[in-house]
Amino acid sequence: MVCTKYDQTSSHHPLDILDHPEVGFQERYARDTLTSFMSHYGFTVTSEYLGLETAWKAEYTHGAGGKVIGINSEMDALPGMGHACGHNLIAASGCGIAIALKVAFETHNIPGKIVLLGTPAEEGGGGKIILLERGGYDEMDFCVMSHPGPGPLNSVDLGKTIAVQTFQVEYTGQSAHAGATPWEGKNALDAAFLAYASLSVLRQQMQPTHRSHGIVQGRDWASNVIPDNATIRWQVRAPTYEEVSAFAERVRNCFEAAALATSCSVTINEEPPYYDLVNNPVLADIFSHVAQTRYGQTVSVQGFSASTDFGNVSHYLPALHPLYSIPTEPDGRNHTPAFTRASATKEAHAANMISTRGLALTALRVIQDDALFQEMKASLV
Structure with a gap:
């Protein structure tokens, strides 16, 4: 009633x-x-x-x-x-x-x-x-x-x-004129897209029950400027917290490798995980x-x-x-x-x-x- x-x-x-x-x-x-x-x-x-x-x-x-x-x-x-x-x-x-x-x-x-x-x-x-x-x-x-x-x-x-781990990843590079002196720059967008590509390749080795997805963002980008910043917001999911924790370690490697390859610095922040x-x-x-x-x-x-x-x-x-x-x-x-x-x-x-x-x-x-x-x-x- x-x-x-x-x-x-x-x-x-x-x-x-x-x-x-x-x-x-x-x-x-x-x-x-x-x-x-x-x-x-x-x-x-x-x-x-x-x-x-x-x-x-x-x-x-x-x-x-x-x-x-x-x-x-x-x-x-x-x-x-x-x-x-x-x-x-x-x-x-x-x-x-x-x-x-x-x-x-x-x-x-x-x-x-x-x-x-x-x-x-x-x-x-x-x-x-x-x-x-x-x-x-x-x-x-x-x-x-x-x-x-x-x-x-x-x-x-x-x-x-299922469980999820969320990453907020900040790449920092060096801006430069993209046409005149690109060699003076360190491209943070390149770092983000290398990480994105690595994460996409990683999907081939993922368990069918796992998920990996996210977006790339940036501030004040212009096509004629080497981007000095890029942000990836990424999530990985698995049936249990233990599984997502193990999977997240491989994802961190992708973020760090991209920074090394582009001579950019990287800050990886992990939000509190959501348990299954x-x-x-x-x-x-x-x-x-x-x-x-x-x-x-x-x-x-x-x-x-x-x-x-x-x-x-x-x-x-x-x-x-x-x-x-x-x-x-x-x-x-x-x-x-x-x-x-x-x-x-x-x-x-x-x-x-x-x-x-x-x-x-x-x-x-x-x-x-x-x-x-x-x-x-x-x-x-």
Whole structure:
């Protein structure tokens, strides 16, 4: 009943955030919109949580003791594409789960605490990793969220996502007149493209489950000037953190060799890695049962060759992150303009609400059954 009421009163929030896309660590409109909404529903709200300007926390406690349920709302968009990964839907779902559980606590006098975190910069920057390192997840007994994606209608996937290591590589050379005295220069763009070529050749020796991709950027380039700077932003992925760590060593060699070949200097910065997502088997079984018996959903465990900073959370405490399907155009998967359009539809909102209900019921079940709760805690891999 409460989710139905929430569905009727809050469907504008995914669209509101959709119409105001903000990239990582810039999600001020989303933060203000969502914290105001949660405050209206009786949650205690903390903005700029743990020193992150656009992170926030909404919490509610009923009674004394009980379990602590964690929930995540992502907010960031992609540059130039808006919410092409559906984080507007994820933001709304987190609020819905929290509100549904609050009503259940009050109605059935269930002691416990609900902690909803607004987590910035999932698309790059690892907002959840920063919050994790600063203690934002320490009080939680488990944490849930969901994510939209393509797939058969009314389906959900409970498989893994893969690990990723992101590099920011800066080449520095020496500018010179490209026509008059090119020999006086050290071409940083040549270094970047040698690295790019080496990385492309490396793909021949990659495992089929690995991924390697990125872009080359520069400042103030001109065709008649030897570029003295070039930047590569590169990502490598593999099924597990251990595999991506080993693969990353070979990638670093490509960056360093290119600098040596062009007499440029290189600075290699590595962002915190995103670990592979591990859905807790007890939470996954409960959610799967709810999805199939209550909502007639098809449940699979195929997984997805993308990455999320929620993977790090799933290695720290029991966690669940279903991938539910929304209707999309052909070739309109995540990270395309078509998916931005898809995340604005009534059908996407309806699918989001099914996932929201399923996660609220899953959380409610595990906090009311001590045996299941202990089994969940014991099954943390």
